Amino acid sequence: MVNIVEAIQARRSTRAYDNAPLTAEDHDAVAQFIAQTAPPFGVQARVELIHHDFGMERQKLGSYGSVKGACDFMGLIHRPGPLAAEGAAYWFEQVVLHCTSLGLGTCWLAGFTHSSFSKHVTLEADEKLAYASPVGYVGGVKPLFERLKLFDSEKAHITKKPFETLFLRPDGSGLTAAEAGRYAEPLELTRIAPSAKNQQPFRVMLDGERLHFYAMDGLFAHTDLGIAMCHFEQSARFLGIEGGFEVLPDAPGGPDLEYVISWV
Ligand SMILES: Cc1cc2nc3c(=O)[nH]c(=O)nc-3n(C[C@H](O)[C@H](O)[C@H](O)COP(=O)(O)O)c2cc1C
Incomplete structure (x- = not known):
């Protein structure tokens, strides 16, 4: 495998x-x-x-x-x-x-x-x-x-936005890796996903045990979000974290954030 x-x-x-x-x-x-x-x-x-x-x-x-x-x-x-x-x-x-x-x-x-x-x-x-x-x-x-495994991935992915920028608390402030608990590793693997012009126009909000995925403005934002969703779900599954994507009727919004889907 x-x-x-x-x-x-x-x-x-x-x-x-x-x-x-x-x-x-x-x-x-x-x-x-x-x-x-x-x-x-x-x-x-x-x-x-x-x-x-x-x-x-x-x-x-x-x-x-x-x-x-x-x-x-x-x-x-x-x-x-x-x-x-x-x-x-x-x-x-x-x-x-x-x-x-x-x-x-x-x-x-x-x-x-x-x-x-x-x-x-x-x-x-x-x-x-x-x-x-x-x-x-x-x-x-x-x-x-x-x-390839010899690469220092931390250094190689230095141009990506920090964890606390891409991942949010329910009030919209930055989530730390420590607060993300078991989601910290799949979110870190989401952080280093490729995106058009390396702009990373997606955000993920941790809301209890659920994660809401949002697209921001930008021509390729929904594509970049799909790539991020792949990194999240594939690594979560590999790490034995159960769950799946579902569109929720009551997901919270946020300024400049277009709600797309949640991981529940
Ligand atoms: C939707 C999408 C479109 C992209 N378009 C181009 C492109 O037209 N030309 C190019 O050189 N790189 C393109 N890239 C690659 C990005 O520039 C690259 O993913 C980003 O700079 C991060 O670097 P990394 O993939 O090495 O982590 C694209 C990436 C994505 C996800």
Whole structure:
């Protein structure tokens, strides 16, 4: 079984690859994981593996940054519907974390993704190619998972917002890790989730034993929240914390916070 905590700690956005296609073994392992999993909340989505060699030049494939040496990609395609952005992002992040556990580099790409990749997939009328990620070998050397584990994740994730900013008490003030109790570890693993421009436009409020998840303003806020939900739920389950996501009719609101779902 994949250690999801280690995968979350080891993952980081990789923008330089060695231009080698995925080995048949790695390709099959990724394809198999995609086939065996599905988005939560009944969301209709699919992940396509796309092979296209963009060469060794840096390419602007997303809305910012550039990617070099990638020739295999994953495209996330979904249909509109309730919790579509969150559910699709949750699942794509599960795939991303599985790639990390296989020693493969990834990087969420948004914005211009559609024009970069749409000719490689066939979309039905209401489908959208929402995001993509390169998947491949970092910098010419396959970064074995064992080697990735040597990263000091505390230092590697230094650019993320502090715990007390992302996680709240019911009155909206900052929650400390000590106050979070058994939720401290899954919340810390939520804190280090990837987000567009590293803006982390989500908040989680601890309310007794329940946690309320909120999106803030921003183009990708509901996607970033779905990724955060994935990190929270997958690590909570791995750590033996029981519960699940549910939309509550009576969840508290807050300034600049759009309520989405709770963990109960
Ligand atoms: C929805 C989403 C869209 C993103 N779009 C891009 C992009 O277009 N170009 C890029 O270089 N990185 C993109 N990223 C990667 C973020 O910049 C990255 O996750 C963030 O800086 C945190 O770094 P880390 O992933 O290494 O923890 C995106 C991430 C997310 C979640």
